[in-house]
Amino acid sequence: MQQAAPSTLRIQGLTAPAEVWRDAWSIPHIRAGSSHDAFFVQGYVHAQDRLWQMDATRLKMAGRWAEWAGPSAVAADALARRLGGSRASQADYAALGSDARAMLDAYAEGVNAYLAESHPLPMEYGLLGAAPEQWEPWHSIAVMRYRGFLMGSVWFKLWRAAALGAIGPDDIAKLRYDDGDENGHGDLLCIPPGAESARWIASLQDLAPAIEALAELGASDATGGGSNNWVVGPSRTASGRPLLAGDPHRQFEMPGMYVQTHLACDEFDVIGLTVPGVPGYPHFAHNGRVAWCVTHAFADIHDLFVEQFKDGGSLYRYKDEWLSTTVRTEVITVRGAEPVTIDIVETRHGPIVAGSPTNGSAIALRSVQFALSDRSFDCLPRMLKAQTVDALFEATRGWGLIDHNLVAADVGGRIGHLVRAMVPHRPRLNGWLPVPGWTGEYDWKGEIPWDHMPKTFDPPRGYLATANNRFVAEQPGDRHYFCTDCHPSYRARRLETRLAALPTATVDEMAAMHGDVLSLTAPLFQQRLRDLAPQPAEAGRMQALIVDWDARMTADSVAAAAYAAMRWELAGVLLERSGLNATKSDPFTQVPPGVVPVNQLWWTLPNLLRTDDRSLLGGAQWSDAFAEALARAARIFDGRPWGEHHTAALSHPLAAQFPEAAAQLNPPGAQVGGDNDTVMANGSLSTGGLKALYGAVARYVFDVGAWENSKWIVFGGVSGQPESPHYADQHAAWSQCKMVPMHYDWDVIAAASTRTAMVPAD
Numbered sequence: 001m002q003q004a005a006p007s008t009l010r011i012q013g014l015t016a017p018a019e020v021w022r023d024a025w026s027i028p029h030i031r032a033g034s035s036h037d038a039f040f041v042q043g044y045v046h047a048q049d050r051l052w053q054m055d056a057t058r059l060k061m062a063g064r065w066a067e068w069a070g071p072s073a074v075a076a077d078a079l080a081r082r083l084g085g086s087r088a089s090q091a092d093y094a095a096l097g098s099d100a101r102a103m104l105d106a107y108a109e110g111v112n113a114y115l116a117e118s119h120p121l122p123m124e125y126g127l128l129g130a131a132p133e134q135w136e137p138w139h140s141i142a143v144m145r146y147r148g149f150l151m152g153s154v155w156f157k158l159w160r161a162a163a164l165g166a167i168g169p170d171d172i173a174k175l176r177y178d179d180g181d182e183n184g185h186g187d188l189l190c191i192p193p194g195a196e197s198a199r200w201i202a203s204l205q206d207l208a209p210a211i212e213a214l215a216e217l218g219a220s221d222a223t224g225g226g227s228n229n230w231v232v233g234p235s236r237t238a239s240g241r242p243l244l245a246g247d248p249h250r251q252f253e254m255p256g257m258y259v260q261t262h263l264a265c266d267e268f269d270v271i272g273l274t275v276p277g278v279p280g281y282p283h284f285a286h287n288g289r290v291a292w293c294v295t296h297a298f299a300d301i302h303d304l305f306v307e308q309f310k311d312g313g314s315l316y317r318y319k320d321e322w323l324s325t326t327v328r329t330e331v332i333t334v335r336g337a338e339p340v341t342i343d344i345v346e347t348r349h350g351p352i353v354a355g356s357p358t359n360g361s362a363i364a365l366r367s368v369q370f371a372l373s374d375r376s377f378d379c380l381p382r383m384l385k386a387q388t389v390d391a392l393f394e395a396t397r398g399w400g401l402i403d404h405n406l407v408a409a410d411v412g413g414r415i416g417h418l419v420r421a422m423v424p425h426r427p428r429l430n431g432w433l434p435v436p437g438w439t440g441e442y443d444w445k446g447e448i449p450w451d452h453m454p455k456t457f458d459p460p461r462g463y464l465a466t467a468n469n470r471f472v473a474e475q476p477g478d479r480h481y482f483c484t485d486c487h488p489s490y491r492a493r494r495l496e497t498r499l500a501a502l503p504t505a506t507v508d509e510m511a512a513m514h515g516d517v518l519s520l521t522a523p524l525f526q527q528r529l530r531d532l533a534p535q536p537a538e539a540g541r542m543q544a545l546i547v548d549w550d551a552r553m554t555a556d557s558v559a560a561a562a563y564a565a566m567r568w569e570l571a572g573v574l575l576e577r578s579g580l581n582a583t584k585s586d587p588f589t590q591v592p593p594g595v596v597p598v599n600q601l602w603w604t605l606p607n608l609l610r611t612d613d614r615s616l617l618g619g620a621q622w623s624d625a626f627a628e629a630l631a632r633a634a635r636i637f638d639g640r641p642w643g644e645h646h647t648a649a650l651s652h653p654l655a656a657q658f659p660e661a662a663a664q665l666n667p668p669g670a671q672v673g674g675d676n677d678t679v680m681a682n683g684s685l686s687t688g689g690l691k692a693l694y695g696a697v698a699r700y701v702f703d704v705g706a707w708e709n710s711k712w713i714v715f716g717g718v719s720g721q722p723e724s725p726h727y728a729d730q731h732a733a734w735s736q737c738k739m740v741p742m743h744y745d746w747d748v749i750a751a752a753s754t755r756t757a758m759v760p761a762d
Contacts, residue, residue: 043110050276104137143277148402227295242409247696255720280380299403305437313357431484467491515737555643643671670735711739
C-alpha cells in the first residue's frame with residue numbers, strides 16, 4: 001500500500017518513544033521499548049478504536065447498563081448487581097501479583113491518556129448524551145468477566161427445572177443436547193483424542209433430592225455460544241511444522257468482541273485477537289515461539305441451590321440451624337424512567353436469582369465466576385513469554401473467569417490440549433437440577449487441583465480437535481466431576497474426518513475447513529421424511545426437495561432453506577405436544593437473558609428421533625409430527641435459497657433504541673451458509689427466524705514457525721466507530737470464508753503500513 005507521511009503524537013504518561021503501524025485493514029502493530037509502554041499503548045489504541053464498546057461492557061458487568069439502554073436493561077442490571085460483578089473484579093485486582101497489576105495499571109493509564117486529549121467521541125455518546133468515565137485498572141477484569149458471564153451449565157439446569165413440572169421427572173433426562181450421530185455412537189471425547197463414551201444419565205432415584213427440593217417452590221408464584229479449534233502436528237503437515245486453526249462463535253454484536261492487534265516490546269512480540277478493554281491476549285495469539293487458542297469447554301462451574309426461608313425471608317435453613325440472610329439494597333438508574341430499587345438477598349451459597357424468599361423458597365446461584373477469588377490476570381503476562389506448549393499450560397495456573405479447551409503448538413513441534421478452568425469439587429448430581437441447599441450434602445468442597453485438569457500432548461494420530469464436545473468421559477465413580485452438558489459431537493466429528501484425510505496438511509487446507517457446511521444431523525431428518533407417506537401440495541414438494549438434498553447448508557441451496565424451516569417447525573410441534581410450552585413463562589426461564597424452550601428442543605430432536613422416543617409427543621407418532629411440521633413450513637416457505645433467508649444479523653445494542661441511526665449502527669449483513677450443526681456454525685435462533693444470529697466472529701490459521709504465512713479475519717472490522725471505513729471492511733471477505741494476512745515480520749509491516757510515532761509529552 002502507499003504510505004502516508006508519518007505522524008507524531010506526544011502523549012502524557014509514555015516513558016519512551018513507541019510506534020504504531022496500521023496496515024490496509026487498520027490493524028495496529030504496536031512496538032514499544034518496555035512492557036509498561038506496550039500495555040500503555042495497547043490501552044491508548046483500544047480507546048482509539050473501541051472506546052464506547054469498552055465503556056458499555058464495563059457498565060453491563062457493573063449493573064449500570066440501564067443508565068444508557070433504559071427500562072429493557074433493568075432485569076439484566078439487577079442480576080449483575082446480585083452477582084456482585086464489580087465487587088468481585090475489585091477483589092480480584094487486589095489479590096493479583098505485581099506483574100499483573102503493573103500490566104492493568106499501565107493499560108488504564110493509556111486509556112486515560114487518550115481520554116485526556118479530548119478527541120471527538122464515538123457517535124454512540126452523542127446519541128446517549130453521555131461521556132466516558134476514567135478507566136480504572138479493575139475495569140479490565142470486569143470487562144473480561146462479562147465476556148464469559150454465566151456461560152454454560154446454569155441455563156441447562158434452569159431449563160430442566162422449568163420443564164420438570166411440564167413433563168415430569170421420568171423424562172427430564174431427555175432434554176439434554178444430543179450426544180450421538182447417525183451411526184449411534186456416543187459422545188466423541190477430546191481426551192483421549194478420538195475416544196467415545198456413553199453418557200451417564202441420572203436416574204429418578206438419583207434425582208429425588210433435587211426434585212423434592214424443587215417441590216419447595218410450588219407454593220410460590222412459579223405456577224433463550226460455541227467454537228471450533230484444531231491443531232495438526234508436524235508429522236501430518238506438508239511443511240513439517242504444526243498448524244493451528246479455529247474460530248470463536250458468538251452473537252454478531254457490533255462492534256465485534258475481538259480486535260486484531262500486534263504488541264511488541266523488549267520482553268515479548270505477540271500477535272493475536274485482543275478483547276477491547278483488556279490488556280494481553282487471553283484467548284488467541286502467538287508470541288513467535290508458541291501459538292494458542294481456545295473453545296468453550298462446558299465445564300460445570302455454576303450451581304443452583306434451592307433454599308428454605310422463614311420470617312419473611314430473613315432466615316434460611318442450613319442443616320439444623322436457621323441462619324440470617326444477608327440483605328442489601330441497591331438503586332438502578334434508568335434512562336428515561338424512574339430509578340428502580342432492588343433488594344439483594346444472599347445465603348451461604350450465593351445470591352437469590354429466581355423466586356422470592358418471602359414465599360418460603362427460592363433459588364441461589366453459586367458460580368466460580370463470582371464466589372471464588374480469581375487469578376486469571378496473573379496468567380496473562382506469563383503467557384506472553386512462554387516458550388513452549390508445556391510452559392504455556394503452566395502459565396495458566398489460576399485461570400478461572402471462564403472454562404476453556406486451550407489448544408496450543410510450538411516451534412519445537414509439540415501440540416497439546418489443556419482444559420483451562422477452575423472447577424469446584426462437589427457431587428456430580430449438582431449438574432442436573434437445582435439441589436437442596438439446606439442439607440449441606442451438595443456444597444462445594446474446595447476445587448479440583450490444576451494438576452488434575454485433563455490434558456493431552458502429541459497424540460499418535462497427529463492431530464487434535466475440540467468443538468464444545470465432551471472433553472472427558474463421565475462415570476458415576478470418577479474421581480472428579482467435570483461436566484454434565486455439552487454441545488453435540490457433530491462439528492468435532494466432521495473436523496476429525498477432514499483432518500484424517502489430510503496426511504500432508506497445508507495452511508490453505510486448514511483455512512478451507514472453516515467453510516465446511518455438511519450437516520451430519522440432516523440425514524436423520526431426511527430418512528424420516530423418506531419413510532413418510534407423500535404429503536399433499538406444497539408440503540409434498542418440500543418433502544421431496546429435502547429428501548433429495550445433499551445435506552450441505554450452502555447459501556445457494558433451496559433445499560437447505562426448506563430443511564431449516566421444517567426443522568424449526570418440528571421443534572415447535574414438539575414444544576406444543578409435550579406441554580413444554582408452559583415453560584415460557586416459568587421464572588426459571590426468565591433469569592436474564594432467559595431460556596427459550598423451542599431453542600432447547602431444536603437441539604434435543606436428533607436424539608429423540610434416533611431412539612424413536614415418542615414420549616414427548618402427547619400420544620402422537622413421529623410421522624404425525626413431521627406431517628404437521630411440513631404443513632406449517634410449507635405455508636410460510638417462499639422457495640428462496642438458504643442465503644437469502646440466512647443473512648448475518650449484525651446488531652448494535654443501541655440500534656433499536658435509536659432507529660434513526662440504525663442503518664449506520666447495523667451495517668447490512670451478507671448471505672452466509674452453514675447452520676447450528678455445521679463446522680461453519682452460522683446459527684439461527686427462534687427469536688430471529690432463519691437469520692444467522694451467531695457464528696464465527698473471527699477465524700485464524702497459525703503456521704507455527706513460519707508466522708508470515710498465518711491468516712486471520714473478523715466478521716466486522718478493527719474499528720468500533722460506525723463512521724469509520726474499518727467498521728465492517730472485513731465482512732465481505734469473512735462471509736466468503738476468506739482471510740487477510742497476519743503480518744508479523746516488522747520489515748513486511750513497515751513496507752505495507754502507515755506509521756504513527758508516539759513520544760513522551762514530558
